[in-house]
Amino acid sequence: MFSKDLREIRFHGRGGQGAVLSATLAAEVAFRMGYYPQAFPFFGAERRGAPVMAFLRYSSSFLMPRSRIYNPDYIVVFDPELPWETFREGLKEGGVILVNANSDLGLWSKELSNCKVHSIDASRIAAGAGLISSGMPLVSSVMLGALVKILEIAPFHILEECLERKIPQWEKNISVARRGFLEVKEVRS
C-alpha cells in the first residue's frame, strides 16, 4: 500500500478565487510539518470566473503517484454556487467536504447527506475584512485556515508563518485565516 498517511485533497473554485494558491500554501504547511507534498492545478488555460480545480497530496513518503486526484479524502469547495455534481464525484467513503457556506446548506443538504460536511462562511468573513477583488471576495486564506484545522495537520502558527512569507497583504490574510481555523464547524444536515 501507499504510505498510510497519504492524504489526497481536491479543490474546486473559480478562476481568481485562489484555489491553486491555497493548494500551494497548504503544501507549504505540510512541508513544514515534515511531509512530502505535491500541489498542482488542473490542466487548462486560466480564466477569471471559470470553474477550476487544484490538487494536493501529501505523505511521509516521497514515492506517490503523479496522476490527478479522482478519489479524494477531502474536497474543498470555494464557490457555493458551483453545481454539486461538479465536485462531489469520487469522494472516498468517509471522506470530508469543506464548503464555503453558512451552516444552512439549503439545496445541497440532501445531496451531501451521506458524507461529512464542514462549513465556513468564507465569503462573508473575507468581504468583512475588505479582501475583495473585482467584486469577488478573496476567500482563499479563510478556506486555508479551515482546511488546516480539519486536516489536523499543523498548529495555526505554522500557517501564519507561511502566509507571512508568501502573501503580500499578509496581516489581513492571517486574521481571516485565523477566523477560518477557529470558526469552521461540522454541519449536521
Added chain:
Amino acid sequence: MILVTKLMNGNEAAALAVKLCKAQVVCAYPITPQTSLVENIAEMWATGNFPGEYISVESEYSALSYVVGAAYAGARTFTATSSQGLAYMHELLHWASGARLPIVLVNVNRALGAPWSLEPDQGDSLSQRDTGWIQLYCSNVQEIMDTVILAFRLAEEARTPCMVVYDGFTLSHTYEVVDFPNQEEVDQFLSPPPQEALFHPSRPETIQSVTDYRYLARVVQAGHRAMLQVPDALKKIGRSFSRIFGRDYFLLKETGLEEAKTVFVATGAIAQTVESFLPLLDGEEVFGYLQLKLFRPLPEKEIITAFSRENIEKLIIIDRNLSRGMGGIFAQEIRALLQGTAFRGKIFELNLAGGIDLTLELLQRGMAKVAEQKDGDEKIIWGVDL
C-alpha cells in the same frame, strides 16, 4: 554541503538551474505550459538577479536562431519551449546539431494540434528524435533541476545540443520538495563559460557553407560517433554529479528486475507513477520497472543487459505518444533494439497517446488485457478503451 530544501514547481526549478549554470544568453518565446519557466528567468534578469542576458523575440524560430548565433560565439546558451513552439524550431534543431553547438533546450511536453490541447502527450519532443539532439526525460521536479545542470556539462563535453524534457502541468506546474544546490557546488561541477568561439571578428571566415557528400558524410558520421559516446560520458558526469550533490543519475533506473516476470517500461512522470504502484500490484507475481532517462542516444548496451535476464517474460511498454500507423515510439525503439538478443519474452504496448492520465485502475485494466491478449490481436492496448 549546505542543503537548502524548498517547495518549487518544475518550471521554477529549471529556471533556477539555468541561473546557477550561469547561462550567458537566454532567448525564448512563451508558450503554455513552458511560460512560467521563461517568466521566471525574465523576472530574475529584470531585477538584476540573472548573470546572463535575456532576450525577447517574436517567435520560437527566432529564439533558437538567436541562441544558435550566440553559441557560435562560444556563449553558454539556453532556450525553452513546448509543443507547436518546438515544431516551429525544427529546421534550426538540425542546424544546431550539424554545427555541433552545445545548446541546452527545455521542452515541456504538450500535445501538438490539431485539435488544440494542453495534455502532456510526448509527441512534440519525440517528433524531434532524429534532429541529432541528446534527449533526457525527467520524472520529478528534483530530477528537472538536476538534469538541467547535467545537461550543460554533457552538451559542452559532447559538443552536442541537449534537450531536457518533462511533462506539461504534471511536472511543470507541480510544487514539490526540491533540494537545491548552491552556487559553489555548481561552479565545482561546471567549468565557467564561455567556450571557444567558432567565429571571431578578428578572423572573418565563412564556415559550414555548401559542401558535397564527401565532407558531409564525414560530418554526419562524426556526429553519430559523438552521440555514441554520450552514454559513457553521462555515466562519468553522473558520478561527478553524485560526488558533489549526493544524488545519483543514470541512463536508466530499474527496480526489481532480478526477480520480475513482468517489467514496465516508462519515461517521464509516468515512470514515477508506475514505481509508486508497484507495491500495490505485488501479489503472487513480482513486477519490475525500468525508467528510460536517456532516450537519444538510446543506451543500447544497458537496455539489452537489463532485459537479458531469464526471469523476464513480459515487457509492458507505456507510451504517452504515438507514431500513427506504427505504435508507441518507445515501444518501437525497444522492439527493434531487442531483436536478436537474449531477450525471449513478449512485448506489450500500453498506449496513453493524447495525454491519458495513468491511474492504478487503468494500469490494472491494461494488465488484464495483457493477460488475455492472443496472437493476431491488435498489437496496441489502448488506454482510451480501458
